[in-house]
Amino acid sequence: MTGRKVLVLGSGGREHALADALLASPSVARVVVSPGNAGTATPPAGLPPGKTLVSRAGAPLDVARDERPDLVVVGPEAPLTEGLIDQLSVEGFLAFGPSRRAAALEGSKAFMKAVAARHGLRTARFESVTDAGAVEGVVHSFERAPVVKADGLCAGKGVVVAATHHEAIVAARDMLAGRFGPAGTTLVIEEQLVGQEASVHAICDGERAFVLPAARDHKRIFDDDRGPNTGGMGTYAPAPLITPALAQRIERELIQPAVAGMAADGIPFRGTLFAGLMITPEGEPYLLEFNVRFGDPETQVLMSVLDGDVAELLASAARGALRPEVVSVAPRHAVCVVLAAPGYPDTPRVGAAITGLDRAAAIEGVRVYHAGTRVEGGAVVTAGGRVLGVTARGSTLAEAHDRAYRAADTIEFAGKQMRRDIARRALSP
């Protein structure tokens, strides 16, 4: 079979879901995931003859030089902010993702805020702070206790939504004193917004944007949004919170001006622009943050509601000539329930044997995306904080929810953590 060869860089549930969607793309023959996990190392049941999925280790550029892929898709943010797309492009690879400069939309919250201010994107009022002496005055200039954010990447830990002004002051001084190293030498201190959050992803080619259905993540470790923040404990899409009218406003007022503004600034954005939004009780969409890559576990549900040639969609964006018509949004719903290791998010304990994977995957509409897993002595064991993203499709949200939880309950490992309330709010608002 002739067809594209695609290299996916990363090792999480996001990358497994991307690999799955790319393999299902008519234009694709071979998907290589590097380094991948136990899931990406095993071709899915029913893979058409002539299609292959493999995982391999190695430095990204070495793997690319060896595989000579027709398209490279970079999963996580760190290599994007470090300029991996620029390096791949210099060597002649077609690579989907933003340049180092454009990736600063995620890599520097102060940069993101400056772009928002310059191009009129609605976002929380903020002040940048670099000096511990200024902290107290800035914090008290906000009526409600503000949110304190380290400027740089901190693997999701650099944001403190303070309950009191005192807590905000302590958090800010802690960051400036070096808690997150250089990522925390500049802080953004901003107004605390209330409302409901949504994740909106757009595939961008530097000028145009194709906006995907909205998803909702569940960031806290425990039910009812209690406990510390995590990378994300579960998602669903489409999110009924984002009505068609609101989706139009988000596209017109936030996504398109951001893409046009970056182009006008001479830093065109190619790749996935992921807007983290707060919808206030008045129904106003505020931009909380930009990410410059697919969300995890948003990708698991987004790829479940797309049909068509995802590989050509991403390749066309990377070429600078977006072809949204090669995919379509299916009239489906998807729910992803994350199974996490004991001790996550602080100190996950790993190495436990996982059972029930095959029985779970046999449930109609279910795909079990691997994240922190590896193969040890022929068995699949836990190897990271977020272990699996049990994802189900359904013709209704209720059906997808029921399938995802039946599958999630079938899988066991010592100390398994999962939330019981993924999508509950949308099912009984």
Ligand code: AMP
């Ligand atoms: P981030 O790491 O920027 O994704 O922020 C993590 C989480 O902090 C977000 O998902 C929100 O739940 C919360 N957050 C960030 N900024 C604000 C804000 N201005 N007001 C309220 N919550 C916020």
Ligand code: GLY
């Ligand atoms: N799930 C949120 C993120 O990927 O940033």
